[in-house]
Amino acid sequence: MRPVSLVTGATGIVGSHIARALEQSGHAVRVLVRPGSDQRALSDISADVVEGDVMRPDSVLAAAQGCTWVFHAAAVFAYDGDRAHAQAELAVQGTRHVLHAAQQAGVRRVVVTSSSVTLGSTSSPQVLDESAVFADPQPAAYVTSKVRQEAVAFEAARELGLEVLAVCPTLVMGARDYRLGPSNASLANYLNDPLRSTFLGGCNVVNAEDLARAHLLVAQHGTPGQRYVAGGENLRWEALHALVSELTGTFGPALRLNHTAAYLAAAYVEAAARFAGRRPFVSRDEARMACRFYWYSSARLQALGWTARPARAVLSEALAWVIDRGHIADSVRSRLKLCPELEARHS
Template sequence: MAESMPASRGCSLVTGGGGFIGTHLVRLLLEQGERVRVLELDDVPVLDGAEVIRGSVADEAVVHRAVKGVRRIYHLAAHTDLWAPDKRIFRQINYESTRTVLHEAMYADVEVVVHTSTEAILTGRGDPDQSDRTLSSSSRKRKTLGPYCQAKLMAEQAALEASRNGLSVVVVSPTLPVGPGDRHITPPTRMIVDFLNRKIPAYLDCRLNLVDVRDVAEGHILAAQRGRSGERYLLGHENMMLSRLLLMLKEITGVVMPEHKIPYWLALMVGVLQEFVADHVTHKAPMAPLTGVRLAGRGNDFDSEKAVRELGFRQTPIRQALIDEIIWLVETGHVNLPVHSFRKHFGSTEKK
């Protein structure tokens, strides 16, 4: 467990503190005796014990009020869906709002800003700089990965620019988080839910890097305490093929794996078609967002050795994180499985 530091001045602000990672981060900060302020939308529940400011990070007046008097800022708020009917929301929430937070932090005498980026804008171990290289070197690659990745890349660049201008900013890049408590059912959880509910007839066997969401939350605190300004720390753990993940889920639950794999070219064609229909006909999210398909086609591995070495980042076995997630999904009614048939065989680390 990351050590807590005395709240000698102000409190910790968590933007997006009602999200998947944010909720675990707020809980951990409260457990460590921190005073916590959360900036969150009106309809998103927030843990008891935190001060809550309701509003959007896109509202400069709300951000100004939220930042006033804080010691540390954990900036997690983002539009995390890979598709939206209005593509402008990606730039507005993921990029412009980040610039607003950084601007307010610069004039508020904040000790440190931890900016939450994403592995989606990293090239992985196929390049000379391994997991520390962004897609910024190739505008073509940026464009093909869609507006979500473009906006997150610009936000990270703005954060690093702020660090060069004197603000203490540490960037963390989580890979795909798994574990209990994903009330909004983010894309990694949606994939697991659909598999357990037997809604995946076929799959694209792609490379993934999975990490326990509770380790990611702790990694944010470690980044604030030990991270170097202007540096990026990748928070991930196990690289594996999707088929290996599905096999692990089968071993835990008994749910049979889909028999059919689909090639990337076919998944890409389906993604293009579904995206067109979603954009111009249904205006509802496609089952396979084109950005997600293209990210799956990269085939990258990621290495978190830097975070382990410099921050003391710990990595819970993914199998245990999946067990805890499945139990939570069953107990909350997202999937229908006889949880007691496998709970007795495995321990739970939900109270980390």
């Protein structure tokens, strides 16, 4: 009989790729999805779909019955303040519910999808690893929610006698992102920006398929109580945006925004969005973060045999998805001259 694994958050880019990787590795896959949720990301997976919600403990317990592993990837990934309460509730209470259900159902091991932001960031180029202690000034609500989630997960693991491990991805980019999360959206925002603005800080990017493989490796070979950074190349934002311009055959980056300029621009975007009754495409929290360095080492995960594709390949796949899904304005798309590797993915 094939082992059964439960995935929460399986309709999102991270959870759906975990579910797909599990199926490809021979696992029977069960996914917990909210009633009425968009399940397009699961269309090619033969998963046992169970309707429920991590905020409803009874539904999580029912879904966890008979499972060997649980992958908890459910999250509200957003930087607009409107969803801060939902983020915190899902990160803290949702995680508690999942871990208690896993323990009651006799699950052996739970892998929690955390975030590299729990390690913190730096004001100058420095590479952090899992030993880093979070001490960021003015953290965004999303960042705070992930820090709290990690603390709750490991505390509950000790209380319940459960094997819990955390995977800490960097900026996750790739295909099947039907909701267009902030990471892929940052590429669309750059191309749609007539000024092709860039920022002073730096980031790290990882492909969603590579991240899914990281989750399986951690489940198979990881040490309980440990967190594992899953990231690829560390890049300055200016270098990343220059690579995006090269891949799409366009100009830029043309304008480098310092912290103050980025913050003021985001404040204007937020005010205009509120006036128009829509969500802003960028927030002040994101502006603050873009001028810091989120550079990390994945040496601990690499010791388990994990590898990540280079940034160029990560961006090629993500850009093809963003363009194919119509997230680039027609007036901009018509002027792009996609490089051969991107054209091949796009077509």
